[in-house]
Amino acid sequence: MKVLDLTDELGAAAIRALIGLGADVVRVPGSGPADRAAALHWYAGTKTAATGDLDALAAEADVIVESGPVAKLRGLTKDGESRWPGLVHVVVTSFGLTGPRRDWLADDLIAASAGGMTWLGGRPDGPPKPPPRESALQVAGAHAAIGACLGLIARDRDGAGQLIDVSAQEAVAATLETGAIAWIHGGAFPRRTGGIYGHVAHRVFRAADGHAAGGYSGSNRMWTDLLAWMAEAGEAEDLTDEKYADAVYRWNSRPHVDEVVARFASRRTARTLGEQGRRRALPWAEVSRADQLAENPQLRSRDFFIDVDGFTDVGYAVKLPASEPGSKTWRTGRTGEPALTGLRVLDLTWVLAGPYATRQLADHGADVIKVESAHRQDPTRFAPSMRLRPGASHDDGGYFLNFNRGKRSIAVNMRTPEGQDVVRRLAARCDVVIDNYSPGTTARWGLDHESLSKVNPGVITVSMSGVGQDGPWRNAVTFADTLAAMSGLTHETADPGGDPQGLTFGLGDMVAANAAVLAIVALLRERRGGFVDLSQLEAMAASMGPAVLEQQLGTVPAGATPAWPHRLAHRCPHGVYPALGEDRWVAVAVLDDEQWRTLARLTGVRETGFDLAERKADEDRIDAELAAWTRTRGAAETAELLQSHGIPAAVVSNGEDLTDLDPQLAARGFYPVLRHPLAGEVKHEGSVLRLSRTPARVDRPAPLLGEHTHAVLTEFGITADPTVLE
Known part of the structure; x- marks a missing residue:
């Protein structure tokens, strides 16, 4: 895969993900990370272009990845089309290429706030706070890399390129777990709890020494x-x-x-x-620190770390397997159909990470056959705390509906030999088999890659275990919070001098899901099978590269405090400020001196100087005066005013803001309505990737338990004892 890199910080994570797949990346230098650790991490392995002639460089590429403010994009024509229509052109912007806010600006804080992440973090008695380490831009980049592979799959089918639109706001809004859907189904939304999960009994505890x-x-x-x-x-x-x-x-x-x-x-x-x-x-x-990560025995045993210019960096979220003999051509759709039309996926996952991965495959046309049972109860279907809708049953709970739309359900009791045989026969006819069982489980059932590839050459199998199939911790039982703790991310949720708060939504599940989808579409694009041993710990740890490198390179203190935990060394002012109303907040990020002069003029905050160093020296006063100004105004009013003058700002959105009040998400149809036979018309989170020629399909609700058992088994020519089909 030959990639032309025209990214800034919005798209940097996409470039690293593609490098991890083995892509040959040529970078045209533009605006990039402000510090050396970030630059080393995100762009290691790229080549600097010898010429600035973009058309000449594009002629040598398969994929172009571009990001930045819409007005400064170099690859779009005046009418919003790609300058290189025959190529796969992925564009990451703050809010998308269409809609009333297409020209709004964002960094990670603004994207996290506009997309709903920021609202979920922080102390109950303090301001909302986004996850550490630019998590918003990292999920946007992961989707962009997936989009590049989907675009190539479609181009290999019919020879045509397309424009792929990725909104950082939407990428964030798709990762909130119950953050938005709790409002859709129950008229409530999670609030800051300082790290105490609202629907599972997990949290960060003080130990004797940490x-x-x-x-x-x-x-x-x-x-x-x-x-x-x-x-x-x-x-x-x-x-x-x-x-x-x-x-x-x-x-x-x-x-x-x-x-x-x-x-x-x-x-x-x-x-x-x-x-x-x-x-x-x-x-x-x-709860591990970034400087301890390189000594983690599980990660070291799996050769996770890489060398970058003599420094130790984290590895990639997923490793592709070596090529296998016997690869096959999977059934492909017609021109204009979703990129994965004709792909058959056997889904043996449950809870969140696996279902979010297979939901993405279904959105892009795959026939996802979900194997489930009342005998092994998925808590997202059966646990009352996860149904979200008052009076909902296991067939119409809000959590399950959102993450399992577009799939077919067959009920099979896999605790019986007969049930296992049914699933083996299904697996023999599928292109992808994905599970998140503990290591060794699929081998006991004859569903491991070695067994399946004998009867199904070229099959792609993915196991999404907590820490991987081998290593000293291979049998560890993990939840999202324990993986975040192992990875170093939880430690960085602490305010200066305070305790780590953890995350109260399944960000790690979403990160692992994106890694699984990326591996699958990369293998499909290369038309080869193989076994993907996906460690959810490694997927999380891969997001910690800048933190690990900073421990070796040193870093300039950001000056963050418990009252102002959002400060960055290279930006000022940069934070979340109170707005008019109860627990209402607005995020503001000044990225350069010109924006600072404009902000000072609009708000009356006394200028202390024009350059960053002078502002950082007077940051306490600047933040206090800016907070006094924002406190008298509505958050939406402030964001609109500042953005109209070219200053990045956004409402710190909660579930109601996202689903009912955000004009950009509404204009782009990000919460489509699907009719469910029991729940009726219900909003769902939309697809993040917008492919101009092979758009995603979000038009089928989640299945009832076992709704498609008879149809699927008949289609496959499989008969089974009815007692195991429950």
């Missing part, structure tokens, strides 16, 4: 085994009372249960909690 992430949600064993551990130490207190065995009572008593667990955790080191958690198959992990 912090650990863990909890007791999931299967009942997660509770009984944690209780046994505490009881062995004589520290279970009153939790051995029979009433706590009831999951509903335990959930309603969570504050007390958390207090007892917190006392237990505080008497042990963070490493002990992590080690004992792994030994007992419980989802607990030490």
